[in-house]
Amino acid sequence: MCFREKSAWVALISTLAVFVPYFLFVFQKAIQNELTRGAVIGAFIGAVIAQTVIQVLVHIAIAIASKREQQDERDAGIDAAAQRNAYMVLCCLTILAAFGLTMMSASSGSSRAPESPNLVFIAQIFYLCFVVAELSRFATQVIRYRLES
Amino acid sequence: MGDATEVRNSIRELRFQTAEMTQQDLADRVGVTRQTIVAIEGRKYAPSLELAFRIAAVFGKPLETVFQWGQPR
Numbered sequence: 001m002c003f004r005e006k007s008a009w010v011a012l013i014s015t016l017a018v019f020v021p022y023f024l025f026v027f028q029k030a031i032q033n034e035l036t037r038g039a040v041i042g043a044f045i046g047a048v049i050a051q052t053v054i055q056v057l058v059h060i061a062i063a064i065a066s067k068r069e070q071q072d073e074r075d076a077g078i079d080a081a082a083q084r085n086a087y088m089v090l091c092c093l094t095i096l097a098a099f100g101l102t103m104m105s106a107s108s109g110s111s112r113a114p115e116s117p118n119l120v121f122i123a124q125i126f127y128l129c130f131v132v133a134e135l136s137r138f139a140t141q142v143i144r145y146r147l148e149s
Numbered sequence: 150m151g152d153a154t155e156v157r158n159s160i161r162e163l164r165f166q167t168a169e170m171t172q173q174d175l176a177d178r179v180g181v182t183r184q185t186i187v188a189i190e191g192r193k194y195a196p197s198l199e200l201a202f203r204i205a206a207v208f209g210k211p212l213e214t215v216f217q218w219g220q221p222r
Contacts, residue, residue: 002182002184005184069182070180070182072181073185073196073197074182074184074185074188075182147153147193148153148184148193149184149187149188149193
């Protein structure tokens with residue numbers, strides 16, 4: 001397994017390991033109607049720091065254990081395909097999120113009604129779109145490397 | 150899984166005819182990773198024209214001796 005494939009596996013697994021519990025926590029708070037800035041900000045910062053630390057440490061370990069290779073044309077092609085997929089996923093999810101949030105606001109009668117999705121919830125929905133797009137990028141890389149090995 | 154590309158090649162045979170050159174040696178000489186050579190040999194990846202020329206140049210053979218397109222006759 002080459003360095004870049006290992007790197008894609010690390011990114012995929014660490015993103016799942018950190019952000020699945022994070023979004024479960026966020027949506028649990030949303031269901032309980034306790035989704036406030038104070039409730040989310042600590043978990044948000046913690047999740048970002050945790051993922052960064054995990055990725056840096058594991059990448060250092062991989063770099064020590066295996067030969068660090070320059071990106072070649074096949075790696076560039078795989079990266080490009082992964083970016084395309086991620087962009088498509090991000091576009092689709094963003095449109096769905098915008099539509100869904102608009103419908104939630106409309107069903108509560110007024111965009112200023114208390115039942116309308118609050119800014120924290122909206123921010124988390126769009127952050128979820130970004131994280132899912134990133135997951136699709138890492139998954140595409142892993143699948144392509146596996147299929148071509 | 151079947152072949153992912155219709156670009157066939159004789160790299161494996163040519164490596165053995167060239168002092169049993171390893172995949173890593175060839176990869177280093179053409180500037181790609183060993184996994185890319187593995188993918189090309191296994192017909193999982195079709196190289197760019199430039200890379201194909203570089204590989205052919207390593208063996209000192211014309212491009213069409215190293216790479217062929219289409220199903221075997």
